[in-house]
Amino acid sequence: MALLNPWALILLPVIYLPFWLKSRQGQMYSWLDLVPHDKFSDTANLILKAMTSLLLACIVIALASPRGPDQKINKIGQGAQTVMVIDRSVSMDHPFAGDASSGRAAEIKSAAARRLITRFIDSRPDDMMGVVGFTNSALYGAKITNNRDAIHAAINAATSSAINQTNIGAGVTQAVSLFDSIESSGSRAIILLSDGAGKISPRVKHKIKETLESRKLSLYWIVLREPDDISIFSASNSQFAEGSEPAPIELDKFFKSLRIKYKAYEADNPAALQSAIQDINTREKKKIQYSISIPGHDYSTDFIVIALFLSLLILIAKNLRVHSWQDA
Structure with missing residues (x-):
């Protein structure tokens, strides 16, 4: 006692x-x-x-x-250990492009992300999730846990606005570090959600490469783009010289070079964002076993x-x- x-x-x-x-x-x-x-x-x-x-x-x-005394109970289900890495730059408070003929703006990107991620969390009761936000630096949200109240609170905080910078490297490295404090159990993945990509230094790239590959983590990148933005899937991207690519294309190439399971998505409206999250939902469902404290x-x-x-x-x-x- x-x-x-x-x-x-x-x-x-x-x-x-x-x-x-x-x-x-x-x-x-x-x-x-x-x-x-x-x-x-x-x-x-x-x-x-x-x-x-x-x-x-x-x-x-x-x-x-x-x-x-607290009690520990082993739990077995279908899910994954996942860390949500969410862009908190000011641009996330801009709306999707919407329908030009309607004269109305679409849903705010951060609000759509909050709504759909919350639905994603609620549909996966066996998942253990962590949350990291980032602007000019990483912002710790929640450790990897199955406590849904803590996860929802962290998602609400991570989808609020911050300052006008996008330091993806800091967000990813912080997300990887969360897996160090928990034993591996089944599928492990990082879901990166951003509407842009800043430059990552060679030192940070080396650290990301080393940690992601050593821990065998899956990586999913959802790019919330606007119609005038460069698409990472465009066939004309090959015209850019090595080292002169726009930041999103350079980052996508870097992620593809890693020896991990990686997939990128682009979403220019809430429906496309929902489709990307649903695809991740089907990919990351394996047997998971973990203990919960009562x-x-x-x-x-x-x-x-x-x-x-x-x-x-x-x-x-x-x-x-x-x-x-x-x-x-």
Whole structure:
């Protein structure tokens, strides 16, 4: 058993108060020999003091919040260990191009990402997921966990706006590091979601290559592009000289050169984004086994219930006492 608030035990001496304080209730007599000795009343008074002392002890122990030991349960399902790496640059708050003939802007890219990723998470109850956001640097969101509340909170934070920079290298390296603190179980993947790609230095490229290949991680890149952006799938990309390619094309070539399972997607509207996420959903479903922790029993509630029961007994006993001998 563990105590969450052990400092509360310094209040334990209050349990002696019922025996230390003298009661002034009852009748006053000038000569005590007039009053017969009442052994029953003395015993009842002692019992009431003991009950009051026990009541105070229960309250103090409840304040200390005693908890039982946590339990670990092994769980087997179909899923993957996944880290979502989400672009938090200001451009993610721009809408998709939408339909020019309608005169209305489409859904905001970050809002669409939040909505569809949340649906993706909810459709995979056996997955363990982590979250990393990035702008000019990596922003830790959540470790790899099966706690859905923590994952949803991290996704909501990672899809909010930040500053106008896109440091994908920092986001990917931070995502890879999350796998170091958890044992491998089945499929492991990184899902990179961005609407652009900054330049990555040779040093960072070497680190990404070394860590991704050594850990045998799969990588999926979803590019949220606008109609005027260069497509990484365009046949004309071969016209660019080595080292002069636009950042998205250079990054795509780098990912393709790695000895890992890699696939890129482009989405210029929410429907295309949903299609990409659904494709990843079908690819990353293997047998997964992991353990979950169940918090130990909270004994503070039990002590509060005991304290309430003792309070009721004391109240009843106090109202049953004889107040006067006048009618005797």
